[in-house]
Amino acid sequence: MWTVSTSKSSKTETPGHYHHGNLRRALLEAGLERLESTQNPEFSLRELTRIVGVSVNAAYRHFASKEALLAAMAAEGFHRLVVEQAHAVQAHPDKGEGFAEAGRAYVNFARRHPALFRLMFSRFAATSPDREMHASAQLAYSGMLHSLAAVLDKPADDPEVKVGAIQAWSLVHGLSQLIIDGQVDSHTDNVDTLIDEVFKAKLETGFLQKQ
Amino acid sequence: MWTVSTSKSSKTETPGHYHHGNLRRALLEAGLERLESTQNPEFSLRELTRIVGVSVNAAYRHFASKEALLAAMAAEGFHRLVVEQAHAVQAHPDKGEGFAEAGRAYVNFARRHPALFRLMFSRFAATSPDREMHASAQLAYSGMLHSLAAVLDKPADDPEVKVGAIQAWSLVHGLSQLIIDGQVDSHTDNVDTLIDEVFKAKLETGFLQKQ
DNA sequence: GGATGGATGTGAGCAGTGTACACATTCATG
DNA sequence: CATGAATGTGTACACTGCTCACATCCATCC
Known part of the structure; x- marks a missing residue:
């Protein structure tokens, strides 16, 4: 759903997408989907960033912590x-x-x-x-x-x-x-x-x- | 409350205490007390074993996992x-x-x-x-x-x-x-x-x- | 149009975690 | 008192959340 803009494209989404295209939203969606789809609702931040296809620490630009x-x-x-x-x-x-x-x-x-x-x-x-x-x-x-x-x-x-x-x-x-x-x-x-x-x-x- | 039996003593508790003296019970108590006493109810298995004064893996003789x-x-x-x-x-x-x-x-x-x-x-x-x-x-x-x-x-x-x-x-x-x-x-x-x-x-x- | 600065993403690394494995100790029982 | 089972220890591994220094990209201004 949220495709990474490899170089310069996909300006189709709401503003606020610099490199990835609203990574914050993508992480939220991934987390919510993760909650729905699996038996075990525990997930790691790393897992989410892996799904979204982004480095782990990119998440910390949008959330102060996993708790956030x-x-x-x-x-x-x-x-x-x-x-x-x-x-x-x-x-x-x-x-x-x-x-x-x-x-x-x-x-x-x-x-x-x-x-x-x-x-x-x-x-x-x-x-x-x-x-x-x-x-x-x-x-x-x-x-x-x-x-x-x-x-x-x-x-x-x-x-x-x-x-x-x-x-x-x-x-x-x-x-x-x-x-x-x-x-x-x-x-x-x-x-x-x-x-x-x-x-x-x-x-x-x-x-x-x-x- | 649960003292470690250094060599051969403290047979005061219920049976089933080999080295420590009912470690299972001690871990349970420590965990429950941990829940009462602190703001953050998250705790690690290692923390509990530290409190009880026993090595980490001793817990695994009494509980199959932390979840257990x-x-x-x-x-x-x-x-x-x-x-x-x-x-x-x-x-x-x-x-x-x-x-x-x-x-x-x-x-x-x-x-x-x-x-x-x-x-x-x-x-x-x-x-x-x-x-x-x-x-x-x-x-x-x-x-x-x-x-x-x-x-x-x-x-x-x-x-x-x-x-x-x-x-x-x-x-x-x-x-x-x-x-x-x-x-x-x-x-x-x-x-x-x-x-x-x-x-x-x-x-x-x-x-x-x-x- | 190119420099600049801030927003965003990356990589290495750290302390801490749950747990598996091999080994040591201690006890109950013959 | 020997033996085997029950119990505890040490080491190790993959993984976690998170920090720090650095790289990249974009909007903006000259």
């Missing part, structure tokens, strides 16, 4: 998640359904990209002072917060909305984690119907009831 | 979690309260041992074929399942119980994860009261209602 690369990948993951959730919300005229669908989208995102999902919430996500990543995560949260506020017809800073948002996020996040850990698979036949059941029960008895 | 050591540490974590939850359940005569208290114990375990908690649910927990660890995790799940079955006064294999258990586990697990990721801290003043609120809301409207 991982943080950028996580941020990209949050961006994609936010997009998918926004789509889910907008696809449903009924706000309650839209909110529930966003939850389903969350779980399915985790199922489709388990390694990326883990990366997004791994240790360094809490530790690293990466600004971009925290901003992305914040975006995901505030999106859900406002969606729930619309459902409950209350301001976003209403305590009930805040607690409800954390509750919903916890449920969805926990379910995602347990599923990708294979800790739910072993107890149920079909994960899809389980998700439906969990959500249905939630809808009937839980916080989505405007009471 | 991590799996054993995770299993130990599950054991401790199960113990704390059991205590929480038994401390309350009312079964519903006991169940809720077990949930609180779950969250607090994660808060007190964030690195260990992460390890227990990290990538390799799903990947690794470590039998002991999966057995321990299973134990945690079935304990909660039976506790909920008692609350609802239904058999443990009742679909409603199963769904409720996964729901409860998801909520508690997700909340734990979000808290230790610092993703909740930034939105609320006091985590403790938040937990109470989440649980209270759950108790009032959720699956704990016998309807």
